[in-house]
Amino acid sequence: MAPSKTAKATTSRARLASIIKSARDTMRKDAGLNGDLDRLPQLSWLLFLKAFDQRVEQTGPTLNPDYRPAIEKPYRWQDWATDPDFSGNELKAFVNNDLIPYLAGLKGSANNAEDPRNVLSTIFRDVTNRMQSGTLLRDLVNLVDQIHFDSSDDIHTMAFVYESILKEMRDAAGDSGEFYTPRPVNRFMVQQSFLKLGETILDPACGTGGFLVQAYEELGHVDTATQRRQLHASIRGFEKKPLPYLLASMNLLLHGIEAPQLVRDNSLLRMRDATAADRVDVVLTNPPFGGEEERSVVEKFPKGYQTQETSWLFLHAILDQLKQSGRCAIVLPNGSLFATGDNSIGARIKQKLMRECNLHTIVRLPQGVFAPYTQIPSNLLFFEKGQPTQEIWFFEISLPDGRRGYTKTKPMQVEEFEPCVQWWGGEKREGRKEGPNAWKVSAADVEKSGYNLDIANPHAGDDLAHRTPQELVDDLIQTEREILGLLEELRGEVMERR
Template sequence: MAAIKKNAAAAPATSRTRLASLIKRARDTMRKDAGMNGDLDRLPQLSWLLFLKAFDERVEQEGEALNPDGYRRAIEAPYRWEDWATDPDLSGDELKVFVNDKLIPHLAGLVGDHAEDPRNVISTIFRDVANRMQSGTLLRDLVDIVDEIHFVSTDDIHTMAFVYESILREMRDAAGDSGEFYTPRPVNRFMVQQSFLKLGESILDPASGTGGFLVQAYEDLKDQVRTDTQRKRLHADIRGIEKKPLPYLLGSMNLLLHGIDAPQVRRANALLEMRNSTAADRVDVVLTNPPFGGEEESTVVKAFPAGYQTQETAWLFLYSILDQLKRGGRCAIVLPNSSLYATGETSIGAKIKKKLMQDCHLHTVVRLPQGVFAPYTQIPSNILFFEKTGPTSEVWFYEVPLPDGRRGYTKTKPMQLEEFSTCTEWWGGEKREARENNEYAWKVPVEEITGSGFNLDVTNPHVGDDLTRRTPEELVDELVKTETGILELLEELRTKLGAKK
């Protein structure tokens, strides 16, 4: 094929308006193809092409410019973007065969020389990539559109990151219909902000999805970087684990666009990864919203100690994180109300909360308002903040109120970051000084929590429990919570009875 190399550095900046127009053209082109069925097909197709174009300009061309004699490309001819994507004569069935039978298998087979080698990221992504377009002509059109997008300047990268985040929001909308719930940006920004991150700390999201927590952590820290050594260390310290191929691809692309050339995200089952980790793998900070309400396969459950084996993913993640943190490390994690409520000597949830409060200082539970994850689920959720600095002596609770006149959130009227402002002011900075009881905040001694069977579903004492003041949604939530607790106890009883046979 005759390669036609374009001078990307001489290309004009891609404005936000033009970029949005190009993305729209790309999606319109994919809609014409018989192999594409909705955004769950179209967005991954666009993402792996964008990944290759961004990697070529952002990593490969920059690397050669900085080190013309010593830089070795991760992707070599004839698989470089400039070799095949810019060749107008490569189209139709010839292009489709090249992409399906040569390009994707080659990229999937790359092997890096070391942990930070970007070839490892590329091969992990492309092991699960498939070209879903049936028309080689439409594929040529799509590649030509992607080739008009540039990543050579900081402005270009920020512009693409902005538009890509809008694509991710739509991806989350589509995924929500299939049971995937992603963390709203105000929630992950608040969690990162109140974790008071520092350069040199290792930061892990063991359920990293599309990379929201990792990107936010990187954005918070990158302006503190002063040397190339610090930059490399920061890139290595932003770590994730993701089990599913589609979120892994989207998350890797998201991190790349935000400036991390070789994202340190592993494609694996995080629960097994954390169970098999060593002391050297422990981290300073965990930021995560693990899947809850799901069930893990038996091989994963059996990897946990007797007495802590459950198929509820939220409990397994919380237990694993306790071991994954370094001494002095800290965590911010989203958990549903049902996790807070689980009590009783035989309850695995209560046992894990007991271990949490013995090993760590659970200093704050932020109770999120109704419908934060709407419209995908109305399950009430909470953020637990804890430090591995010794046992808990008391727990502060803070109930984030709904805005005046609101009964919940919707897809068109989601939660905003400003709604955390009163909580941020009350927080008391990194050392949590001068906290006071108020209409939204209250303190509970550990003896009271222990005496309740480790129930952390503590009602705001300043509101009371007047049924006439509670919404129908709240009353239904209370019934669901009670039934969930009963079902959990019955499930454990059935497991014990089965084990005795």
């Protein structure tokens, strides 16, 4: 297998989109791949190897004369993937029996989380080549090899296209019960966390890496190589499932982090077993909710706080994972805010939260932000560890005028958070005032209510009482039109699947 030289050329966004479309068309022909939940991981691990070869293996020796390749011959992309004659059953056998087992068996330094061998082995221990045709596999590899990762412009272009693929991945995953955070939501949460270079940032339920990528983009304008290494080491994630872990690793690699600090493990067990040295400055996360954890995980938590509800367990674990003066932005459903009573584990966890942390802000999201996968109303909680809560500010994000909800084709937009950003008062939260969308409650009143945080906007009825009959009728007509639009959209999706 004679490697050919990689051309130093850029890949335009249009060209890249065309290559990705051809790659997906190629995979659709293969009998071993069934839907995007098979095709996208197949494409991802091939993209990962190509990007790793160009961004790490080929640039390593120029940056460090003592650089030791993470992947030895003949397993480097440049050794096997660039030979057009290496195809069919021979290629398929090499990938299945040699390449993937070799990558899965790599062993890096046990004391160096940045060792790329550790990243590679963690990813590839769960990778399977699902393509049955070695010829189609050759065609797919040829297409991936046309993508270039030589410059930062190439990386940004690929990251943009890859995020569109991830969105489709999330759409497909939503059908199987997994929901990912819309980009406007994680962007707002990162922005209002006021991150600083040098802080350790963790998402313990990182999924495909949306919060981590957003945090990296927020802090990514660094001046020196030392600052760059510090930034890369400070962005960390935990993910239990192999597929999101692979996608998150690829996502971070494409955004410029060559050795993503991701751990494939049960996040709750990881946090319960953590030491003081493992604590972090910032947690940004949308933990799974509505699920149940197995008994062995639940028993890791103190008596009185043991529950199988995942959102409660994550919240409790995060409180212990934060450094003193650390802060958190977390997505929680309305049901978590409501749980009350002396015998409620949820109420006890909220009591712990308010006694150990300043729960300064709760942002109430509109109905259907996670539509069409779930209509469960959700909230964003912002708190800082170290001082007890005295008062809690609430801000309700309103639906845009004329809208009654969100759909897959008409999702939430980042501009809808702008009134809240303006009201926020900067990092020190100065000058906040009550208004149609903002109100506050005292910690004492929350305690009297049994720690019920599901507090409705007290101003919500003001507008309704002053609206004319014509405005109300117009409102009903608009609602009917939106329902009709949703039905037409649903009919179109049904027709596409036939």
